[in-house]
Amino acid sequence: MSFKKLIEPLKDALKAQGIEIPNALQTKVLSKIKSGANLFIIAPKNAGKTTTLVISVINKLKEAFEDAPRALIFVKDKQAALELADLFNLYKRGTDLRVYCAYEEHNLELQREELYLGTDIVIASPKRLNRIFYLNGINLNKLQMCIVEDAEFLFRNNNFAEVTRTPESIGKCQYLVFSDHFDNRFERWEESFMFLAQKVIIK
Template sequence: MPFKKLIHSIKDTLKFKGYDTPLPLQKKILSKIKGGTSMFCIAPEGAGKTTSIIISVVQKLKGEAFEDAPRALIFVKDKEAALDLKLEFDAYTKKTDLRVYCAYEEHNIELQREELYLGTDIVIATPKRLNRIFFLNGINLNKLQMCIVDDAEFLFRNNNFAEVTRTPESIGNCQYLVFSTTYDARFDRWRESFMYHAEVIKSV
């Protein structure tokens, strides 16, 4: 998908950052993501995976806030990763009214529940904290359109794989995107349980 087909706020940010044309990975995946394809995106560091996530989410949500429940959920490994990703999102959402919220263990959970209740469009969360908030009825996942895992290598430490696997049990029809540097055989379980017909896109 050429950058010219994106909404203006994204194009303006890309231009400001000096990105004139999509990277090879982005040429492969952006149009597929826009079309609703679930996928495992396997590519090395520096291939443009994180920027692809941000572009795809902001584009999918049309740069517009809507009601209170989040429409995009992104799993990350820890607080630092959540805050770093939010900073990247902030650059692309500053000309929109999209609301981005981070949920992680180091923050008071009751305060997080209250803040989420006020409404958000995009949630960036660690798996354990997201599940704890959910089981305390602190977040509504019924409106999710996109469920994403960034830098998915972390899934195979500290029971994170099992934590993320719980989420699809609580939501309806949704697009799933997993970004990683390698494809782990354990991902086959997701393809059999909820990521039906997911494509595996590899880039070097």
């Protein structure tokens, strides 16, 4: 997929950063993500996985809509959440998409209040997201995309189990997992909510 098929504000934002043609990973996966396929996207560091994630979410959501989030992105911690939010803010210029970060170091009640005001994209650590959800602090009924960035962190501190709980509580949605390598434990997801998921591997 070429950048010609992206929404205009996103093309302008990419061009402002000197990015005018997709790299190898983006060429291979952007059209698959746009089609709604569930994907394990396996590529080495510096292959452009995070930028590909951001481009895909912005291009799919396009503009702000209602109050409930339509994209949920799991990250390992506060620093990862804030860094990803910065990248979203860079590339969503020209759109009115709203991005919110939820992580343990922030006041829980305040996060619930802020989420109630409305957002399109939530970037969250797994434990904090689940705590907010089970306190009825976030509505996931409108979710279109559920994504894991840099999925290696899942296999520490019970994060794999925390992320696995989320699909049990939401309806049909697209799942994307970005990782440096395919871990055999992902096969559990292939047997459930990521049934028939495609693997895209860049070496």
